[in-house]
Amino acid sequence: MSTQHNDSTFDPDEPHLTRFDLVREGARRDGVEIVHYEPRFAKAGTAAEKRVERTIAFWFMITGLAALAFVVVYVAWPWEYEFGGHLDKWYTPMLGATLGLALFGLGAAQIIWAKRLLPAEVSVQERHDDVDTVEQKLTGATLVNMGQELNVSRRPLLKGAIALGALPLGAAAVVPLGGMIVDPHGHGDPLFHTGFDAKQFNEGKPVRLVREDGTPIRPEDVSVGGQITAFPGVPHGTTNVHADSPTLLIHLRDNDAKLTRENLGRVEVNKGGMWQNFVAYSKICTHLGCPASLYEQQTNRLLCPCHQSQFLITDNAKPIFGPATRRLPMLPIGVDDEGFFYATSDYKVPVGAAFWERP
Amino acid sequence: MTSSAEQPRRVPGKLRRRLGAAARMLAALALAGGVYAAIMPASQAEDAPKTLSARAQEGKALYDVSCISCHGTNAEGVKDRGPSLIGVGSAAVEFQVSSGRMPMAAQGAQAERKAVVPLFEDPKKIEALGQYIQEIGGGPQLPGEYGGGDPANGGRLFRVNCAQCHGYTAGGGALSSGKFAPPLDPANSAQLYGAMLTGPQNMPVFGDNQLTVKEKKDIIAYVEYMKNDMDPGGYGLGRIGPATEGIAIFVVGITLLVFTTLWIAGKS
Numbered sequence: 015m016s017t018q019h020n021d022s023t024f025d026p027d028e029p030h031l032t033r034f035d036l037v038r039e040g041a042r043r044d045g046v047e048i049v050h051y052e053p054r055f056a057k058a059g060t061a062a063e064k065r066v067e068r069t070i071a072f073w074f075m076i077t078g079l080a081a082l083a084f085v086v087v088y089v090a091w092p093w094e095y096e097f098g099g100h101l102d103k104w105y106t107p108m109l110g111a112t113l114g115l116a117l118f119g120l121g122a123a124q125i126i127w128a129k130r131l132l133p134a135e136v137s138v139q140e141r142h143d144d145v146d147t148v149e150q151k152l153t154g155a156t157l158v159n160m161g162q163e164l165n166v167s168r169r170p171l172l173k174g175a176i177a178l179g180a181l182p183l184g185a186a187a188v189v190p191l192g193g194m195i196v197d198p199h200g201h202g203d204p205l206f207h208t209g210f211d212a213k214q215f216n217e218g219k220p221v222r223l224v225r226e227d228g229t230p231i232r233p234e235d236v237s238v239g240g241q242i243t244a245f246p247g248v249p250h251g252t253t254n255v256h257a258d259s260p261t262l263l264i265h266l267r268d269n270d271a272k273l274t275r276e277n278l279g280r281v282e283v284n285k286g287g288m289w290q291n292f293v294a295y296s297k298i299c300t301h302l303g304c305p306a307s308l309y310e311q312q313t314n315r316l317l318c319p320c321h322q323s324q325f326l327i328t329d330n331a332k333p334i335f336g337p338a339t340r341r342l343p344m345l346p347i348g349v350d351d352e353g354f355f356y357a358t359s360d361y362k363v364p365v366g367a368a369f370w371e372r373p
Numbered sequence: 374m375t376s377s378a379e380q381p382r383r384v385p386g387k388l389r390r391r392l393g394a395a396a397r398m399l400a401a402l403a404l405a406g407g408v409y410a411a412i413m414p415a416s417q418a419e420d421a422p423k424t425l426s427a428r429a430q431e432g433k434a435l436y437d438v439s440c441i442s443c444h445g446t447n448a449e450g451v452k453d454r455g456p457s458l459i460g461v462g463s464a465a466v467e468f469q470v471s472s473g474r475m476p477m478a479a480q481g482a483q484a485e486r487k488a489v490v491p492l493f494e495d496p497k498k499i500e501a502l503g504q505y506i507q508e509i510g511g512g513p514q515l516p517g518e519y520g521g522g523d524p525a526n527g528g529r530l531f532r533v534n535c536a537q538c539h540g541y542t543a544g545g546g547a548l549s550s551g552k553f554a555p556p557l558d559p560a561n562s563a564q565l566y567g568a569m570l571t572g573p574q575n576m577p578v579f580g581d582n583q584l585t586v587k588e589k590k591d592i593i594a595y596v597e598y599m600k601n602d603m604d605p606g607g608y609g610l611g612r613i614g615p616a617t618e619g620i621a622i623f624v625v626g627i628t629l630l631v632f633t634t635l636w637i638a639g640k641s
Contacts, residue, residue, distance in 0.1 A: 099603035107606040125637050226533060237580030239572050243533070307537045308548060310575035315549050319537060324549050335549065 041137065050136035066130045070123050077119035084112035198371050205369060208296075209246030209256030210345060211360040222247035223263060223294070223347065223355040230354040233292060236265040239311040243297060244355070258365050260297040261345050262307055262316070263355065264327060267291070270314055274328045281330040283362040287346035289355070294345040295331045296365040299323055301338040303367045316342070340368065425508055431498075432505030439476050439492055440502075448509060454480070461571060462512020463503030468567030470499045472560065474574075482551040484574055486559060513570045516586060519562035522594030530588055531595050534579065542612040543596055548575060557596050565593045 024039060038048050055063045093105040166173050198205040202214050210221045222230045223244035228251075236242050241264045245252040251259065266274060271291035278284050287293070299306040299318040306325065308317035314327040315334070323336030331342035343363040350356050364372050425433065436448070443455030450457030458465075469475035473487040493499050507514065532541065538554035540546050545556035552575060557565065569589050572578030584592070610617040 097598070097602055099607075103603045103605045103607065105605075129637075232582075235580075235582040237572070237578040237583065240578040240580060240583060242583055305537065308546075308554075309577050310548055310552070311572055311577045312575045313549065313552075317549055319546070322547075 045140040045142075047138045047140075048135065049138055051133060053133045054131055063131075066126070070126050070131070073119045073123035073126065075119075077116050077123065080112050080116035080119060084109065084116060087112055198369065204258075205366075205372075206364050208361055208365055209248050209251045209259035210261075210357040212357075215246065215248040215251075215256075220350065220356040220358070221251075222350070223261065223357065224251065226252055228252060231263065232353050233265075233290070233349060233355070236263060236292070238265050238267055238291070240265050241307075241309045241311075243307065244294065246357070258298060260305065261294050262297045262309065263292060263294045263347070264309065265292055266314070266327070270328055277329045281341065281344075284330050284344045284346075287344045287358075289347045289349055292347060292355070293327065294347045294355075294357075295325075295327070295342040296345065296361060298342075298366040299338060300333070300340040300342060300367060301336070306342065426504065428501050429505040429508045432501035432503065435492065435498055435502050436505055439490070443477070448506060458506050459510035460512045461506065461510065462514055463500075463507040464513040464515045464567045465571040465573065466503040466506045467499055467515055468564055468571060468573055470502060471496070472564050483553060486555060513580075515563055515567055515570070517563075519566055519590055519593050522587075522590035522592070524591070524594040524598040526588075527591035527593065527595030527598075530584065530592050534584065535592065538576075542609075543599055544612055558600055560596075562593050562597060565596055566590075 026036060026039075034051075041048055087105070087108045091105050091108060092101045094102060096102050166176075196204060202211075207214055209215055212218055212221050215221070224230050224247040226243070226245065228247070230247060231242060231244060241262055244261045244263045246256055246259045248256070250256060268291065271288070271293075274293055275288055278287065295316070297305050297307050299320065301318065301321055301323050304318050304320035306316055306318035306323065308319055309315075309327075310317065316325040316327055316331065317323070318325075318336065318338065321337050323338035324334050325331040325338070325342050326334050330344065333339060333341065341363075343361045343365050345361055346358040347355055348358045436444075440448075440455075440458075443451055444458050445451045445455070448458035466475075469484070470493050471489065473489045474484040476490060477484055478487065493502070506512075531543075535543075538546055538548065539557055540554075543557035546554045548554060554576070560568070566589055567573075568576060569579040569584060569592070570581075579589070581589075604612065610621055
């Protein structure tokens with residue numbers, strides 16, 4: 015558009031002009047010069063040309079056959095799951111292979127047609143390297159004119175209406191982000207308490223440690239060198255309502271338990287938190303909250319699978335490797351009159367990843 | 374003792390009372406001893422190594438040539454070489470030896486599965502060795518029968534208890550300092566059961582109170598199911614999921630696209 019060629023002298027109705035002359039003129043007006051143009055085969059109908067035609071036809075046939083095969087596979091291939099190595103395991107691959115081959119054949123036929131049958135052509139397109147200052151000024155004037163036409167400054171009612179309409183629209187985009195922020199002090203300090211908080215979730219009665227199915231855990235249920243994931247025995251304790259509460263209850267060997275008990279003194283809040291050879295830590299990694307439950311029973315390390323943090327169980331779950339910087343909080347445990355584990359109190363340190371107000 | 378307190382008042386019955394007390398004492402001792410002997414046969418066996426069964430004797434002979442250097446003369450363990458085998462039971466022996474982990478080739482972070490050593494190629498010999506360890510120390514034993522589990526429930530239990538280390542598809546995973554949780558593919562049912570029951574190396578123990586015999590069989594059913602099922606298309610690319618599948622389609626697919634593009638744009 016910007017390059018205006020002198021087309022005033024060109025008359026498309028002139029009788030001596032061929033159709034190709036019109037094509038060439040059309041390209042020229044778009045800044046493209048056709049400098050070389052000749053048919054691929056000088057003489058029509060040669061053996062070489064026929065061979066290319068047959069190749070193209072072959073690919074169209076492949077497309078047809080493969081597409082037909084796709085339909086047949088889709089309708090007739092056994093697709094219902096069956097155990098073991100059966101045809102159903104090939105249903106999806108067969109759909110993909112047949113449809114893929116069909117589309118590939120269609121593409122191949124077209125590309126070969128374009129490369130081998132269409133006339134050989136060399137065209138040169140003009141590059142617009144120079145800055146057209148006139149065009150710049152014209153475009154600028156057009157834009158400014160559009161602003162002037164709206165004339166908001168002379169129409170204060172519309173100005174106010176736009177502000178009143180657009181601002182809440184912006185708020186509608188931003189405000190929902192606020193829903194992702196948990197208020198650490200709303201509804202009973204959720205970041206500071208877990209489902210093991212007896213006062214909040216169990217009417218003041220001590221909260222038992224239960225399995226996933228809600229049954230309480232006895233000391234003899236966990237073998238020496240074993241571990242079990244425990245949940246708070248409160249309503250919805252094993253659901254996402256208390257997603258911060260899963261706890262790893264570990265039964266240590268005598269020697270390891272002795273070492274662990276000696277080390278309890280190093281962390282004030284952990285004192286008295288063990289029951290005999292049992293110790294319980296939060297399963298939520300203090301780095302980013304993954305379930306850290308890869309327990310190595312010989313080395314007494316607890317691993318988090320997400321970023322390879324490691325915690326030393328025998329020393330208050332101290333982080334000894336990886337990105338975690340805080341100890342796993344300990345759940346102080348005891349065994350009640352009926353012989354079931356219970357939490358003597360809630361976690362004394364917030365569980366999970368750090369947050370800005372964490373003490 | 375009571376009779377001596379009553380002595381001053383009832384002199385004539387003294388001898389009879391003494392005899393009666395002695396008889397009652399003897400009877401009580403005999404009863405207590407009898408009950409003890411009846412309910413504690415295992416500890417008696419411990420105290421009297423002479424009572425080893427013929428099979429255990431055979432096991433002891435095997436122990437003395439291939440285990441004794443690390444686990445000590447009476448399986449009490451050798452410091453910095455091998456742990457005590459008292460209380461590990463025949464289950465642990467059968468798991469460790471049948472999977473080739475024991476005897477260990479060298480001390481290291483991980484006892485790796487390898488071909489069973491020639492000495493123990495006959496499963497009867499492993500059983501004999503297990504019998505020996507069982508008779509001197511007691512401990513968990515394999516049930517010998519592992520079928521009939523429910524793979525659906527086993528899958529649920531597997532994801533709760535095993536997947537964190539062995540991976541969702543039992544392909545294994547990394548642990549600390551060069552250790553790893555092995556893939557479960559090469560393990561047979563008895564080895565799967567033995568591993569859960571005894572907690573070999575760094576694996577936690579899953580005793581029968583935590584995972585019942587039925588639940589263990591369910592897990593075995595699930596693992597066997599996964600081992601024997603076929604991957605869609607015939608190859609699971611390690612069953613790792615999007616990671617390997619993404620790499621595969623990127624390497625193969627992009628290469629193909631690049632060459633196709635070159636062919637389309639190239640001069641003919």
